[in-house]
Amino acid sequence: DIVMTQTPxxxxxTLGQPASISCRSSQSLVHSDGNAYLSWLxxxxxxxxxxxxxxxxxxxxxxxxxxxxxxxxxxxTLKISRVEAxxxxxxxxxxxxxxxxxxGQGTKLEIK
Amino acid sequence: xxxxxxxxxxxxxxxxxxxxxxxxSGFIFRNYGMHWVRQAPGKGLEWVAVVSNxxxxxxxxxxxxxxxxxxxxxxxxxxxxxxxxxxxxDSAVYHCAKDGGGAVAGGVDVWGQGTTVTVxx
Numbered sequence: 001d002i003v004m005t006q007t008p009x010x011x012x013x014t015l016g017q018p019a020s021i022s023c024r025s026s027q028s029l030v031h032s033d034g035n036a037y038l039s040w041l042x043x044x045x046x047x048x049x050x051x052x053x054x055x056x057x058x059x060x061x062x063x064x065x066x067x068x069x070x071x072x073x074x075x076x077t078l079k080i081s082r083v084e085a086x087x088x089x090x091x092x093x094x095x096x097x098x099x100x101x102x103x104g105q106g107t108k109l110e111i112k
Numbered sequence: 113x114x115x116x117x118x119x120x121x122x123x124x125x126x127x128x129x130x131x132x133x134x135x136x137s138g139f140i141f142r143n144y145g146m147h148w149v150r151q152a153p154g155k156g157l158e159w160v161a162v163v164s165n166x167x168x169x170x171x172x173x174x175x176x177x178x179x180x181x182x183x184x185x186x187x188x189x190x191x192x193x194x195x196x197x198x199x200x201x202d203s204a205v206y207h208c209a210k211d212g213g214g215a216v217a218g219g220v221d222v223w224g225q226g227t228t229v230t231v232x233x
Binding site: 001035037038039041043048050051054055058060090092094097099100101102103104105106 | 156158174209216219221226
């Protein structure tokens, strides 16, 4: 199984400042079709997860442009350009290149 | 609007069975793969299973393989998860989720609120 490792596990950020979360996979996420099926999800307190980014860098419909994804192979990053109060929650990466799909442990974003 | 509503959770003794359901609406259910994802209290997300749009392909997480069965009824727009030989470590909120498919392949783009399963004697 592919192991997904996120860092940091907790990220205190000042409002208006940037935030960055890293996700590393134990093997390449490049599928035989050439795509890398790495997505990022946000889970606000008391809410189900919400898709933010798919295929490394594609913002899902309705996601603010302050969220961006990048990376390749085994190393991926989610960046928030300017953190807002509504961004508080847990962020998880997920790989869907190989079965079983697997998630990172989650990174808790909180406001300083 | 696009909606997924889970039901069937509850308290069950170890070794017993439970069947979860997920009613889908607002999209063409038969066109999309569907997932179950769970979250134990205070823990991260754990992928449980997926079924293809036609129900013919199914894949499972290691922790549930051989005990859980995912299925769907496209005539009823409903997804199921049959859980047998339940263990205390299966206690979690179980979310039904829609695969993005097509251009959003690999993304799970719609999530239900979840139904809580507690396995305890």
